[in-house]
Amino acid sequence: xxxxxxxxxxxxxxxxxxxxxxxxxxxxxxxxxxxxxxxxxxxxxxxxxxxxxxxxxxxxxxxxxxxxxxxxxxxxxxxxxxxxxxxxxxxxxxxxxxxxxxxxxxxxxxxxxxxxxxxxxxxxxxxxx
Numbered sequence: 195x196x197x198x199x200x201x202x203x204x205x206x207x208x209x210x211x212x213x214x215x216x217x218x219x220x221x222x223x224x225x226x227x228x229x230x231x232x233x234x235x236x237x238x239x240x241x242x243x244x245x246x247x248x249x250x251x252x253x254x255x256x257x258x259x260x261x262x263x264x265x266x267x268x269x270x271x272x273x274x275x276x277x278x279x280x281x282x283x284x285x286x287x288x289x290x291x292x293x294x295x296x297x298x299x300x301x302x303x304x305x306x307x308x309x310x311x312x313x314x315x316x317x318x319x320x321x322x323x
Contacts, residue, residue: 197270197306201257202249208299211254214239215296236290243286251285252277254299258292261301267309 198205217235243251256273259265265273289295 197267197309198303201253202247203253207246207250208254208257208303211239211242212296212299214242215290215292215299240287240290243289246286248281251289252281254289255280255285257302258289258295258298260305261298261303262292262294264301265305267306270306 201208203211214235217239243254246254253274255277256270259273259277260267260270292298
């Protein structure tokens with residue numbers, strides 16, 4: 195859980211992104227209109243993501259990658275660095291185009307919540323010397 199607090203996006207905004215990402219993928223009974231429904235939801239999600247600052251977009255990207263790969267929580271910082279290097283103005287569009295974005299983000303949150311807190315460096319051994 196401490197890792198979630200270190201992100202540039204709040205848990206409530208993360209939940210909203212998850213909900214928005216799933217809104218275009220769960221339209222049962224509308225097979226004919228499904229492409230239009232999905233496109234409209236994707237456009238709304240893209241606009242919402244574009245309104246976020248670069249760091250929030252990078253953290254979403256890192257979480258999506260973490261959740262997609264099923265990587266351990268300790269790799270979050272590596273994914274965050276990679277996301278900052280990979281960020282472009284098209285990042286919001288890229289995120290919105292992930293058909294399983296909601297699942298990826300949920301997987302990442304679950305991974306981070308289950309992980310033990312990061313260990314503080316052991317400084318007691320140095321003081322004894």
